[in-house]
Amino acid sequence: MTTKHQTYYVPAQSGWPIIGAIGLFLIAFGAGNYIQQLATEKTSGGYILLAGIAVIIFMIFGWFKTVIDESMAGLYSPQMDRSFRQGMSWFIFSEIMFFGAFFGALFYARMISVPWLGGASNNAMTQEVLWPAFEAAWPLIKTPDGTTTEAMPWTGLPLINTIILLTSSVTLHFAHVSLEKAKRKPLIIWLSLTVILGAVFLGLQVEEYSHAYQDMGLTLTSGVYGNTFFLLTGFHGMHVTIGTLFLIILLLRIIKGHFTPDKHFAFQAGSWYWHFVDVVWLCLFIFVYVL
Structure with missing residues (x-):
């Protein structure tokens, strides 16, 4: 009795x-230098950061093309498909841990550090030494050197962006349903709407940042509130950018006739990632803007 084994494709060196x-x-080095150079007239860190982002975008499109060519050539088996699913699941889990660290820093500052500096837990003596005029309230709109800023309200652009991202999850779900029903035209329309909504979100976030810097005095150097605000929303914006690029690649593949109702894990992976990004933003909106 012979047993038929599935072939497992091992890609060549890449x-x-x-x-x-x-x-x-380049991103890590450039970002670190950019933050250090905020108080100076140097701009080398910003250029290095942009160069790193450009390299990552080039890598994403190039690597995706390699994987797409392998998939369309029929080199992948069901076992390979399971490996892709496990890999994407672990990747999203690592992203949960990534944002969990930043949310943890935010909660530590709000629930532990701020009350402690305000004299909680019989800490009045230390408060008088460290920061006598400190008021234990969040958000902290005043730094120890006396610099004041404004807190970003949840109304206006943040609320609009929340509606946009939640709507994009709905349009992406309809696109997925259309793919499962082999309805190519509605699939293209719904996915195109999702890409447009993602691009609009990013454009409005740039406008929000411009307003924060120019009109509100809210910057990365605005104490712990400014730090946590821009780190959380900035990293989320980076993930939306990657997700939008992901969806654009999927849209181009669909226009070329790729994917079937039974074989479309790449689309599922992009859908998982986009819904994850939307959930993270909902948490951001509640804990960073509203509360």
């Missing part, structure tokens, strides 16, 4: 991982 590593290094 240069994309090292290119991605270089891009991540």
Whole structure:
């Protein structure tokens, strides 16, 4: 009795991982230098950061093309498909841990550090030494050197962006349903709407940042409130950018006739990622803007 084994495709050596590593290094190095140079007239850190982002975008499109070519050539087996699902699941789990660290920093500052500086837990003596005029209230709109800023309200652009992202999850769900029913035209329309909504979200976030810096005095140097605000919303914006690029690639593949109702894990992966990004924003809207 013979047993038929599934073939498991092992790709050839690729240069994309090292290119991605270089891009991540440039982003980390450039971001660190950019923050250090905020109080100076130097701009080298910002250029290095942009170069790193450009390298990552180049890597994403190049690596995706390689995987797409392998998939369309029929090199992947059901076992490979399960590996992709496990890999995407672990990736999203790592992203949950990533944002969990920043939410943890926010909660620590609000629930522990701020009350402690305000004299909680019989800490009045230490408060008088460290910051006598400190008022234990969140958000902190005044830094120890006397600099004041404004808190970003939840109304206006943040609320509009929340509605936009929630709507994009609905349009993406309709696109997925259309794919499962082999309705190509509605699929293209719904997915195109999702991409447009993602791009509009990013445009409005740029406008929000411009308003914060120019009109509100809310910057990365505005104490712990400014730090946590821009780190959480900025990293989320980066994930929306990656997700939008992901959806654009899926849209181009669908226009070319890729995917079937029975075989479309790449679309599912993009859908998982986009819904995750939407859930993170909903948490951001509640804990950063509203509360």
